[in-house]
Amino acid sequence: MAEALPERLRPLLDHQLAFELAHLECLRVADTDDAQALDRARAARMNAMRALIAAREDAGATSAEDRDALKKAALAALTGQPTDPPG
Secondary structure, rough: HHHOOOHHHHHHHHHHHHHHHHHHHHHHHHHOOOHHHHHHHHHHHHHHHHHHHHHHHHHHHOHHHHHHHHHHHHHHHHHHOOOOOOO
């Protein structure tokens, strides 16, 4: 699934996946009317976002193209879909 992701971005995929999963958890919990659970989910999403941003900055992968490639690869991994070939 990450085969279309440039080699230099592959180490960042775990961070992107963690953020996407935290975001999905926020969406799931938002439907439960549990304010405390939603606060915890939002905090986890914020922590995942901060870790992702820091990892991208450390790797020099802050361009819109890099962010887009990481997001697409993570969503493809979560849905089990192949990614588009690089190009």
